[in-house]
Amino acid sequence: MKTTYFFILITFFLKSLGGIKPGAVTPAQMALVDLKKVRAYYEANPAISMDTYYMAFNDHQTLQPAEAKYGTYMRTSNSVYTKILHVETISSADMTINIDHHDKLIVIGDNQVSQDIFPRNLDSLLIHNTSVSFKNLPGNERKYSFDFTDSNFGEYDKIELTIDTKNFTLTKMTLYFSAAMNLSGDYEGEDKKPRMEILYKNYRKTISNPALLDRNTYVTEKNGKLLAIGKYKTYELSDLRNKTRFKDKGQKTNGK
Numbered sequence: 001m002k003t004t005y006f007f008i009l010i011t012f013f014l015k016s017l018g019g020i021k022p023g024a025v026t027p028a029q030m031a032l033v034d035l036k037k038v039r040a041y042y043e044a045n046p047a048i049s050m051d052t053y054y055m056a057f058n059d060h061q062t063l064q065p066a067e068a069k070y071g072t073y074m075r076t077s078n079s080v081y082t083k084i085l086h087v088e089t090i091s092s093a094d095m096t097i098n099i100d101h102h103d104k105l106i107v108i109g110d111n112q113v114s115q116d117i118f119p120r121n122l123d124s125l126l127i128h129n130t131s132v133s134f135k136n137l138p139g140n141e142r143k144y145s146f147d148f149t150d151s152n153f154g155e156y157d158k159i160e161l162t163i164d165t166k167n168f169t170l171t172k173m174t175l176y177f178s179a180a181m182n183l184s185g186d187y188e189g190e191d192k193k194p195r196m197e198i199l200y201k202n203y204r205k206t207i208s209n210p211a212l213l214d215r216n217t218y219v220t221e222k223n224g225k226l227l228a229i230g231k232y233k234t235y236e237l238s239d240l241r242n243k244t245r246f247k248d249k250g251q252k253t254n255g256k
Helices: 005-015 027-044 122-127
Strands: 048-057 067-075 080-084 087-091 096-100 105-109 131-137 141-147 156-164 169-177 195-204 219-222 225-228 236-239
Touching: 027 122, 027 131, 027 141, 027 156, 027 169, 048 080, 225 236
Parallel strands: 105 236
Antiparallel strands: 048 067, 048 195, 067 080, 080 087, 087 096, 096 105, 131 141, 141 156, 156 169, 169 195, 219 225
8 A cells, every 4th residue: 555645744743833013022922922822722622623634745845735635633631533534543541543444454552642733832842943933924814934954853944833813723834844755655766855734724612523532432442452343343453552562571462
């Protein structure tokens, strides 16, 4: 099965959103205030859902995406659900469930709620960056650019955040990866630094189907072993959590 541009970039991303008059303070100070308001919005509304759109680009400058995908995002105070084409991911307090409907495969991993494609603590970016700039856009939007080329924030050269300054929600995030990669599928292809753009649209303060964030919708535990259930019971299940792979003395168990 061919690995797509998008899923390669999402993997890298997971392993690693106005209030002041422009000119009154420095761009970094403006960013800090605005991003804290963004964080306050999400903390005040723990149940949020929205539509997402992902675009992966071969390099930092090209305008034509190599791949584009629609998606769904839902979050409660302790669970995150995303769906991108045929892949669903549910991150809860004790595990992460990845479901690939194309391959009929469920992979269980350790909790990764903190590794969210929609992080709420974006104001922490100011700890790492050396340069902040902004641009006011039409429609009550402001775009911040955080340049990390001279910092120790190794995953990205730059991150751009576009904020709706009317209600302080994140509308777009652009990631400029610092590592060159060959995403063409051609082993002799040139390594380039890719870029990924994520659009967040149609914010809702409700969850239309809470069962999608409940692990009991997908798996159940019997005799210490997780089993796929319901419409997923024919899927192959692989449990890769640390507690199932290693005994107390460090012996591998492989879920047995």
